[in-house]
Amino acid sequence: MALLYHLTNVLNTWKKNILDLHLFPMKNFLLVTLLSIPLFANSQTWATDVAPILYDNCTKCHNPTGIAPFSLLTYNDAANEATDIKNSVTTGTMPPWPPDTAYTRFMHERVLTPTEIQTISDWVDNGIQPGTLSQAPAPPVYTGVAEIQNPDLSVQIPTFTVNAAWDLYRCFVIPSGLTSDTYITKVEVLPGNRSIVHHVLIFQDVQNTCVALDNADPGPGYTWTGGGIGSNTATGIAGWVPGQGVYELPPNFGIRIFTGSNIIVQVHYPGGTFGQIDSTQVRFTFSSGVTREVTLQPVINHGSSLVNGPLFIPANTTQTFYAQETASLNASLITVAPHMHLIGQQISSFAIDPLGDTIPLISIPDWSFHWQGSYHYRQPVHVPFGSVIYAEAFYDNTPNNPDNPNDPPEDVSEGESTTDEMFIIYFAYVSYLPGDENIIIDSSILSSQLEIYPSVVKTPQLYDPFPVPAMGNDLTISYFLPAAGETTLELVDANGKVVRVIQNSRAGAGFNTAAMSTQDLAAGTYVLRLTSGGVSKTKTIVL
Numbered sequence: 066m067a068l069l070y071h072l073t074n075v076l077n078t079w080k081k082n083i084l085d086l087h088l089f090p091m092k093n094f095l096l097v098t099l100l101s102i103p104l105f106a107n108s109q110t111w112a113t114d115v116a117p118i119l120y121d122n123c124t125k126c127h128n129p130t131g132i133a134p135f136s137l138l139t140y141n142d143a144a145n146e147a148t149d150i151k152n153s154v155t156t157g158t159m160p161p162w163p164p165d166t167a168y169t170r171f172m173h174e175r176v177l178t179p180t181e182i183q184t185i186s187d188w189v190d191n192g193i194q195p196g197t198l199s200q201a202p203a204p205p206v207y208t209g210v211a212e213i214q215n216p217d218l219s220v221q222i223p224t225f226t227v228n229a230a231w232d233l234y235r236c237f238v239i240p241s242g243l244t245s246d247t248y249i250t251k252v253e254v255l256p257g258n259r260s261i262v263h264h265v266l267i268f269q270d271v272q273n274t275c276v277a278l279d280n281a282d283p284g285p286g287y288t289w290t291g292g293g294i295g296s297n298t299a300t301g302i303a304g305w306v307p308g309q310g311v312y313e314l315p316p317n318f319g320i321r322i323f324t325g326s327n328i329i330v331q332v333h334y335p336g337g338t339f340g341q342i343d344s345t346q347v348r349f350t351f352s353s354g355v356t357r358e359v360t361l362q363p364v365i366n367h368g369s370s371l372v373n374g375p376l377f378i379p380a381n382t383t384q385t386f387y388a389q390e391t392a393s394l395n396a397s398l399i400t401v402a403p404h405m406h407l408i409g410q411q412i413s414s415f416a417i418d419p420l421g422d423t424i425p426l427i428s429i430p431d432w433s434f435h436w437q438g439s440y441h442y443r444q445p446v447h448v449p450f451g452s453v454i455y456a457e458a459f460y461d462n463t464p465n466n467p468d469n470p471n472d473p474p475e476d477v478s479e480g481e482s483t484t485d486e487m488f489i490i491y492f493a494y495v496s497y498l499p500g501d502e503n504i505i506i507d508s509s510i511l512s513s514q515l516e517i518y519p520s521v522v523k524t525p526q527l528y529d530p531f532p533v534p535a536m537g538n539d540l541t542i543s544y545f546l547p548a549a550g551e552t553t554l555e556l557v558d559a560n561g562k563v564v565r566v567i568q569n570s571r572a573g574a575g576f577n578t579a580a581m582s583t584q585d586l587a588a589g590t591y592v593l594r595l596t597s598g599g600v601s602k603t604k605t606i607v608l
Contacts, residue, residue, distance in 0.1 A: 109188035110196025111140045118181045119143060120205050122160050126307045128207045130259045133307075138204045140195045151189040154182050161436040168413075168428040171440040172507040173309060212311045213253045216348035218243075220328045223285035224344045227261065232483065233334040236294045237286040238279045241269070241326050248319025248352040252312045254305035257344035261334050264306045264438065267347055268329040269322055270299040275329050290482045294329050301361040301491060302328075304402065304439040312441070315506050318399070318495060319356035322349075335435070357495045359399060364390055365414065365456045365490035367479050376479040376488055378408055378462040380471075386488055388456040392416070397445035397501040400493035401427045406486050407434050407468040408477050411459040414490050418452045420602075422524055426454070427490075434468065434483075439491070443507040447497055447528070458488045502528045503543060525552075527595040527602040530581070540581045542567065544595050544602075549574045552597040556581065559590055572597065583608055 109115060119127070119137045127137040136142045143150065153159035160175035177185075188194065222237035256262035274296035278287040289295045302320055303312050314320070332345055367376040370388035378384045403412045413428035424447075427440060448454070462474050470484045471477075477486050495501075526545040542554065554568040567581045586608055593604045 108191035108194055109184050110194045111143055111188065112196035112198050112201035114184050114196075115143065115188050116140075116201045116204075118177070118185065120202060122175060122177060122181075124205055124207075126160075128205075130207055131307060132260055132263060140198060140201070144193045144195070147189045147193045151186050154185050161433070163429045163431065163433060163436055163438075164440055165428040165430055169425050170443055172443055173441070207259075211253060211255055211346075211348055213251060213348040213350055216253075217247075217351040218349040219346060220330065221346040222257075222330050222332070222344055224257075224342060225285045226342050227334045227338045227340060228284065229288070229334070230339050231336045233338075234289055234331055235286045235334065236275065236278070236289050236329055236331045238275045239328045239330065241322065241328050243322060243324050243326065246321060246324055248321055248356040248358070249302065249349050250314050250319050250352045250356075251350035252303040252305075253310070253348045254303075255346040255348065256305075257346065258341060259307070261338040261341045261343060262307075262345060263333040263335045263435070264304065265333070265345060265347075266294075266304045266331040267302040268294055268296075268299040268331070269302055269326040270294075270296050270329060271323050271326050272296060272298045273327075274298065275327060289331070293481070294331055295481075296329075299329060301493075306438045314359060314399070315445070315504050317352075317355060317357055318359055319352040320359045320361070320493075357498075359493050359495050361400070361491060361493045363489045364454060364492045365488070367488040370456070371488070376486055378460045378477045378486065380474040380476050381463050383459065383461045383463060385457065385459045388458075388488060390454050392448050392450055392452040392454060395450040395497040396448045396494040397497045398426070398442060398448055398492055398494045399445060399506070400439055400441050400491075402437075402439040402491040403427060403429060403432075404437060404487055404489040404491070405432055405434070405458060405460075406483055407470050408460045408462050408466065408486050409434070409458060409488075410461045410466070412456070412488075412490070413458075414454065414456040416448050416452045416454045418449050422526065424448060424452070441506065443505075445495070445501040445504055445506070447502055448494075449497075456488070456490055460486065499530070503541065524600050525595055525597045525602055527593065527604050530593065530604070530606055540583060540606075542579045542581055542593060544577050544579075546572055546574050546577065546597055548598060550598050552577075552595070554579055555594045555596075556586075557592045557594055564591070 123137050125131065126133040127135060129136050129138075135146055137146070154177055160177065162175040164171060166174060166176055218241065220239040220241070222239070225235065225237070227233060252267065254265045256265070275294060278289070278295050282288060293299065302322070305312070328347070330345060330347055332343065334343070365388045367374065367388070370390050372387045372389060374386065376386060401414070403414070405412055409432045411430055412432055414426040416424040416426060418424060426446070462469065462477055464472070464474060477484070479486055524547065528543045530540040530542045544554070546552065549571065552568060552570065552572040553566070555563050556565040556567060558564050564586070565581065568579050588608055590605060590607050593606060595602045
């Protein structure tokens, strides 16, 4: 880097001396022009190239009140951390986003594009140029002001001073005061101290188990290590991680909250926060109309799902465990949340439907106990009745695991403590209705960009048409192709006769839609038939 600056000074001095000596006739005008171009004219600058990337992807945590150890709101902020920024983005450790985006796509992904990574890398390599600072976009403002200004219910934990030197999971019990069952459609978490709140989990419980735990623990709340909050009757409501705003369910979807229930707010305070103070608040919006009930359950769990259990990892060994459960209802998945502890290294899940097709659900190839979360699908994922949900988890109980809590390694078995282990995957779901696949939860992407299932699906998929019955004599038919090819979409009557060719053309890989008019069709039972790549899929519809 010093050599580059030296060359710049040499060139500038050379230009000045030559110009002073008037040695440039017109024939050398081109040389003068070339020498007048700054050495870094084509390099990336913070103002126009880097600041927009940091503002969109990093400053939700890296701001003066955020959980990150330094701010990235100004040029000086970024310049001081330039080398670490480059290393973090090129190695993929920042922004933190554990799920594999090549396997399943989720809302609110904290992922940089290859172009953005290269821009940051070039900026650092070429001298962290500031550019014209007045041309930089206005920095985002982080005030902690609530987005839900008029909540139907607001709960706040008592003022709490962190009383542990290491990771602390503190649970606070607040009575809801509800006199009737209702449904939650929006949840917003407002950390009282964003610099120390790593993540928040919210539960409800109609029993008093958590009240008893709270009463037995001095000070506000009680400490619980591991998964859950210490009550077998508690059910999950939502979760929060830094950078997340309001969690909003799709229209007419809601999480049921029961009369007289207690709200339990579990806050994770990371190591190094001893003595700091927090008073986190949670705001809820309730449904005002007909609501489809969302259920949150640990569908995969080491207690009943393992096929090669029990969950036990001897010292100085690595182990892979497999789990499976059969879908007992026709479901649309909304959210997935895997959970392991410090020995865990990888976790993934997929389903095989009754037709033998693969439905990828989540893959985390590099598990981090410190960056776990709840991940929301961009659209509901249909898992038909009878599908088998599979999961796989890999554990490393050797010195090669830098997160191993024991040195030297000790035997590890299932348990609630952080030094124990778990293999759990929570799913939030509703009973399936035709057209669920077409519901756009993530409104920030266009329908043409939606990815129902990524390329791991090896056969064409035909989804239930929407709406049924048809509105305005029109149906929308959606399907997925793993590869582009000639595609035929037909409507067949009860006698096997093709009564309508909806599509007979080449279709692109990925998500596709086609419109079909039902005008002039007699009432009755029909079969939609999709043929592409030598494979046919059918759906029965009643008009």
